[in-house]
Structure formats: structure tokens, C-alpha cells
Amino acid sequence: MSDHKAKPAPLAYQNEPFLNSPDGRILRIMAEYVEPLARFRREQIQDTVVFFGSARLPSRDAAEKTLTGLQGRRHPDHADELRRAEAGINMARYYEDARRMAFLLTEWSIKIPARRRRFVVTTGGGPGIMEAANLGAHEAGGKTIGLNIKLPFEQYPNPYITPSLNFEFHYFFMRKFWFAYLAKALVIFPGGFGTLDELFEILTLAQTEKLAKKILVVIYGREYWDKVLNLKTMAESGTISPEDLDLFKYVDSPEQGFEVLRDGLTKYHLGGPAPTAEKLPEIARTRP
DSSP states (O other), X not given: OOOOOOOOOOOGGGOHHHHTSGGGHHHHHHHHHHHHHHHHHHTTBOXXXXXXXXXXXXXXXXXXXXXXXXXXXXXXGXXXXXXXXXXXXXXXXXXXXXXXXXXXXXXXXXXXXXXSBOSEEEEOSSSTHHHHHHHHHHHTTOOOEEEEEOOSSOOOOOTTXXXXXXXXXXXXXXHHHHHHHSEEEEEEOSOOHHHHHHHHXXXXXXXXXXXXXXXXXXXXXXXXHHHHOOHHHHHHHTSSOGGGGGGOEEEOXXXXXXXXXXXXXXXXXXXXXXXXXXXXXXXXOOOO
């Protein structure tokens, strides 16, 4: 009989090849639900206001530096690049506006008497409008959340996210779940495909009455969005109901946007008792 002892097999939850295999996918998905849930409970986050918008919109200072650098080395090959930089100066106002609105919202929300944190500014955690909103909330002295996503091209978290509320997801659908799960409002700044995706997902859920709560939808910057969307055509053509146009509201200044958020959040979400931590999973439960 051999005296050789076999090496103990790894515990299933410590077996990295298994966890990273197709068979472990359900565990990875569950981890992207349970781990954020535990952190939100620990940090006493009751609900959020989510800011969406382009990752490509710089601050005014950054836009001016880019333009100055290009103007200093004019060359025919740089013509398109120069035009984009000039457009960046105009679009940079949305960065500053997102920063200001997030500041105003956070300044108001941290004064709400509650056991848990209300209406915490949340973004996708990257640059551009996301950075601006996290920055504004940070400057107001509040906590702020970043739900980042692992991409083939790196998207690093911006430095203004509260460290304990800095997340990185592998699965887009789990990240989108957390955007909607605690949200009481969405603020849609000028953006691209991703911004439109998030906007229409929430509008569809609201239209089909699949939300067990009121989510305010604020679309910022009519000058931009009128060139991109003509939702009235849908209503006039009968593909949506005229009442569906009431599911969102346009605003054109940080102060106007804040007033819409403050009034709506007060009306729909500050009238009753706050749910306990044990009730957190039921906050955004959809109807059967």
C-alpha cells in the first residue's frame, strides 16, 4: 500500500478554471448581482439618480487645450480633427451643465432627513458626462456611484467616484440592471448609441407598465436632441400614443433640470416611509 497522499481537490468556489468556464457563467452572473447588493446595503444607498451622456464630451478646459494644440500645427490632414475640436468647444457646455446639475441635486439630497442615502448620483463611471456628474456630486460633499464596464478598449473609472461605490461589470445586462434597479430618475445628456439604448429601455418599461415605481426621465439639451430625435413623428404616425410623450421632459439649464428633479422626486418618492435594508431587493420589483 502506497504512503503517497493525493493532493486535496480545490473547493468548487475556489476553482478558478471552473468559475471562468461556461459552466461557471451562472455563478459569475449571480456575483454581479449579490456583490453590488451587499455594497449598496453596507453603504446605505436607498436609491439613485442616473446621469447618462457621451463619454467623449470634454470639460471646457480640456476642449480649449485640444483646440489650441491643433491650431498651433495647422495642416490639411488635420482639417477634420480641427473641426471636431471646434465642435468640442461648443459641446463642452454640457459637461459643465452636468457637473452643475449633479452638484445642485446632491446639495439638496444630502439634507433630506433619512436613515439611508437618497437620490445618489450614479453614472457609468467613465469620462465625459459621466465624469462631470460624479465630479459635481463629489464637490457637493455627497457619495457618488460609478458602474463601469470591462471593454476591449479600456474605460478607466474617473477619479470622482466614491471608492467604496466604484464597480466594474463584465455583463452589460447586469450593469443595466443596476442602473435601473435603484433609479428614481434618469437624466439624459447628449450622447450616442449607449445613451439612446438606456433612454429607450426605460421609456419602454414605463410605457408597458413594467415598473413598480415612477422613474422621472429628464432629457437635457433640446438643441441637440431635436436634431437627433423627432418623437412627435411617432405619435403623429400612431406608433406610440400621444400620452407617451409625457413620459419624459426636456430641460435646458442645470437649474431647470434640478427643479424638475426636486419637484418630481418630492412628489413621487418622499411621501412615505423609507424601506429597510431587508426590503432593498423589493424596491424596483417589476409587476408580474
